[in-house]
Amino acid sequence: MNPLTRPTSRRNVLKSAALGAAVVVVPRHVLGGEQLPPSEVLTAGLIGCGGQAGEDLNSYIRQPGGDYKLLAACDVDRHRLAAAKKKFGEHVELYTDWRRVIERKDIDVVSIATPPHWHAVMCIAAAQAGKDILCEKPMTRFIAEGRAVVNAVKRYGRVFQIGTGGRFGAQKSNTSRMIHKIMSSGLLKRCPAVFIQRGGFPVQEYCGRVNLQPQHIPEHLDWDMYCGPSPLRPYHSHRFGWSHRYYWDYEGGGLADFAQHYMDPFQWIYAKDYTSPVEVEAYAPPQHHDACGCWAWVELKYADGLTLVLEGNKWGPRYDRQQPRHVSLNDLSEEDRKKVEAMPDPEPLLSFVEAVKSRRAAGGHVEAAHRAITIAHLANIAIRLRRKIRYDPVREEIVGDEVANRLVNQPMRDPWALYTL
Amino acid sequence: MTSAAEITELVSRLPDPNQQGTYADLNEQQVETIEQVVDRLEQAGAAAVSALVAMLVEPGKGDDVKPRFALHLLAVRVTQPGREQSRQSYTEALSAELARDRPAAVKEFLVERLQLAGTSSAAEALGKMLLEPQLCDTAARALAAIGDGAVEQLLAALPKLTGPSRRSVLGKLAMLRAKEAAPVFQQSLDDPDEETRVAAAWGVARLCVAEAADKLLRSAESRSGWERIQQTDACMCLAEGLAASGKKAEAAAIYRRLAETRNDPTEAYIRAAAISALETLK
Numbered sequence: 001m002n003p004l005t006r007p008t009s010r011r012n013v014l015k016s017a018a019l020g021a022a023v024v025v026v027p028r029h030v031l032g033g034e035q036l037p038p039s040e041v042l043t044a045g046l047i048g049c050g051g052q053a054g055e056d057l058n059s060y061i062r063q064p065g066g067d068y069k070l071l072a073a074c075d076v077d078r079h080r081l082a083a084a085k086k087k088f089g090e091h092v093e094l095y096t097d098w099r100r101v102i103e104r105k106d107i108d109v110v111s112i113a114t115p116p117h118w119h120a121v122m123c124i125a126a127a128q129a130g131k132d133i134l135c136e137k138p139m140t141r142f143i144a145e146g147r148a149v150v151n152a153v154k155r156y157g158r159v160f161q162i163g164t165g166g167r168f169g170a171q172k173s174n175t176s177r178m179i180h181k182i183m184s185s186g187l188l189k190r191c192p193a194v195f196i197q198r199g200g201f202p203v204q205e206y207c208g209r210v211n212l213q214p215q216h217i218p219e220h221l222d223w224d225m226y227c228g229p230s231p232l233r234p235y236h237s238h239r240f241g242w243s244h245r246y247y248w249d250y251e252g253g254g255l256a257d258f259a260q261h262y263m264d265p266f267q268w269i270y271a272k273d274y275t276s277p278v279e280v281e282a283y284a285p286p287q288h289h290d291a292c293g294c295w296a297w298v299e300l301k302y303a304d305g306l307t308l309v310l311e312g313n314k315w316g317p318r319y320d321r322q323q324p325r326h327v328s329l330n331d332l333s334e335e336d337r338k339k340v341e342a343m344p345d346p347e348p349l350l351s352f353v354e355a356v357k358s359r360r361a362a363g364g365h366v367e368a369a370h371r372a373i374t375i376a377h378l379a380n381i382a383i384r385l386r387r388k389i390r391y392d393p394v395r396e397e398i399v400g401d402e403v404a405n406r407l408v409n410q411p412m413r414d415p416w417a418l419y420t421l
Numbered sequence: 422m423t424s425a426a427e428i429t430e431l432v433s434r435l436p437d438p439n440q441q442g443t444y445a446d447l448n449e450q451q452v453e454t455i456e457q458v459v460d461r462l463e464q465a466g467a468a469a470v471s472a473l474v475a476m477l478v479e480p481g482k483g484d485d486v487k488p489r490f491a492l493h494l495l496a497v498r499v500t501q502p503g504r505e506q507s508r509q510s511y512t513e514a515l516s517a518e519l520a521r522d523r524p525a526a527v528k529e530f531l532v533e534r535l536q537l538a539g540t541s542s543a544a545e546a547l548g549k550m551l552l553e554p555q556l557c558d559t560a561a562r563a564l565a566a567i568g569d570g571a572v573e574q575l576l577a578a579l580p581k582l583t584g585p586s587r588r589s590v591l592g593k594l595a596m597l598r599a600k601e602a603a604p605v606f607q608q609s610l611d612d613p614d615e616e617t618r619v620a621a622a623w624g625v626a627r628l629c630v631a632e633a634a635d636k637l638l639r640s641a642e643s644r645s646g647w648e649r650i651q652q653t654d655a656c657m658c659l660a661e662g663l664a665a666s667g668k669k670a671e672a673a674a675i676y677r678r679l680a681e682t683r684n685d686p687t688e689a690y691i692r693a694a695a696i697s698a699l700e701t702l703k
Binding site for chain 1: 438441442443444445446447451452455456459480481484486489490493494496497500501502533534536537538558559561562565566567585588589592593595596616619620623626627646647650651653654655657658661687688689690691693694697
């Protein structure tokens with residue numbers, strides 16, 4: 001039977017006020033390719049039903065004018081699953097093993113809203129299974145994960161959008177567009193800019209507890225699956241839910257949690273989506289092995305001279321080595337200034353929906369997202385190891401520091417692994 | 422020589438966590454105290470490590486926040502440039518402690534410190550931990566992180582392991598691209614355990630074993646669901662690896678086979694990816 005003419009059942013009808021009519025939801029693969037079905041309703045699976053559940057689907061599909069039908073929801077916590085059923089409707093199939101969502105052939109888009117220690121493994125699997133991907137920030141827990149995700153997404157031509165959209169706003173600013181043009185023109189041989197992200201990071205608030213004592217695992221929670229690729233620790237409620245952010249096993253404190261937001265527009269403005277800093281130096285107290293701690297500031301330098309500073313603004317001294325400074329046309333010779341002024345504006349960034357339709361990269365594409373969170377990972381490595389590090393942005397390795405590289409690529413708990421090349 | 426009592430006293434100088442149980446309120450003086458304590462512990466060498474390990478307890482059986490913190494601070498300290506001798510001493514002391522009769526949860530903590538700071542001289546002690554089911558995966562991760570000397574230990578343990586331990590070691594050998602494990606990877610494509618077969622497929626892919634391509638392709642074709650997705654990706658990666666090493670004909674054969682066999686609309690993206698990759702080989 002032609003799937004486009006099969007009888008419409010209650011189950012596959014979405015009453016969409018936005019569309020104003022009942023539409024048949026047809027997964028893309030049924031059409032034998034990558035085109036959107038006539039209804040333009042994407043079928044979606046949601047992995048992680050905590051606070052962000054469904055937010056990315058709404059922000060990156062509905063708000064830009066698309067639509068989706070949620071077919072599956074997954075969580076390791078059965079209480080959250082029950083809440084998801086109430087929130088999203090009876091038609092949604094529930095799972096506690098996310099692999100069962102990935103292997104469903106009728107799902108076009110997977111929205112990943114778990115804690116970050118799962119993001120890379122799930123993104124890779126989603127790409128391997130031919131799904132387009134919405135991934136909550138931060139994209140990864142360590143640097144090698146990001147490269148593996150990039151490879152998998154590229155291998156299968158998937159569309160990826162990170163769960164932050166600062167660059168979409170930045171591209172509307174005349175100043176930002178001009179800096180973007182100057183930086184991407186290649187005419188500025190030495191970049192004098194100093195970009196300081198002053199504050200905006202939770203610091204003390206995101207410090208983990210160093211004295212957790214084991215608690216009884218709630219019966220509604222699959223703790224082993226929650227820990228997943230990270231070490232299997234004794235259960236404590238503080239490791240679960242919102243406060244997972246305060247532990248190295250799952251995220252990386254306020255720096256990792258917020259850097260993706262701030263670095264997303266920064267990278268677009270300064271045309272750094274395909275590279276990373278080469279020197280990283282931090283001011284921070286000694287760090288605990290398990291719980292994230294305080295930090296004062298991190299200075300990161302790019303090969304072209306651009307300085308990026310992340311300042312916690314809550315603990316320790318202020319960063320006082322340099323003052324903030326943008327680049328402008330005045331940094332160029334008269335001849336080069338004319339060349340930049342003659343450059344067309346950068347192409348508008350594509351929303352996730354537009355990217356899925358056109359099979360082009362979304363604005364918050366996978367390489368940009370990986371490079372943005374790499375900044376946070378490098379900062380955290382310098383903080384944790386208490387030393388200046390030098391980074392090779394091509395090889396994506398820390399130079400001359402074998403121990404630091406152990407934090408760049410961390411072996412995962414069996415059976416999870418970054419096997420991809 | 423520093424006595425255990427002196428180490429205990431030194432460790433007690435480390436700051437207490439605040440009321441919330443965090444170190445969010447460390448002030449400059451406390452940071453200075455931490456540095457002084459770590460200086461002294463580093464000077465005390467192996468004696469300090471042994472004394473600190475003796476203070477560790479299983480989670481839930483007492484307060485060992487400070488000795489754990491101290492052991493980690495030492496791990497970070499000894500990895501600073503120019504401290505190779507301290508690092509070697511730390512590695513050897515922790516390795517020796519692993520041989521003692523201690524709870525698995527305590528040994529796990531030691532293994533994780535070695536994962537960060539250990540040198541290759543920890544490999545043998547970690548190799549022995551592979552044989553303890555509760556510690557096998559943790560030790561395998563530490564060995565994979567250390568790299569030097571890891572393959573020998575993982576290979577030596579493999580025949581003695583079964584179930585999840587064997588799978589874990591196989592996976593770490595794949596991660597390390599251990600050439601010596603090529604025959605095991607190929608054999609394990611027929612393992613009764615699904616995840617072991619997936620790890621083996623990845624071993625074949627990461628080692629670029631051209632001779633195993635046909636077996637891997639047939640294995641992937643015979644599977645369904647999650648495993649088919651994983652093994653198919655291993656085929657794609659094997660082809661990528663072969664192409665990158667100049668074996669374009671072998672890579673092309675894999676891509677062609679994937680393009681020919683992935684006819685179902687639900688696998689159109691694989692066919693498309695294989696055809697696209699084939700084009701780049703021309």
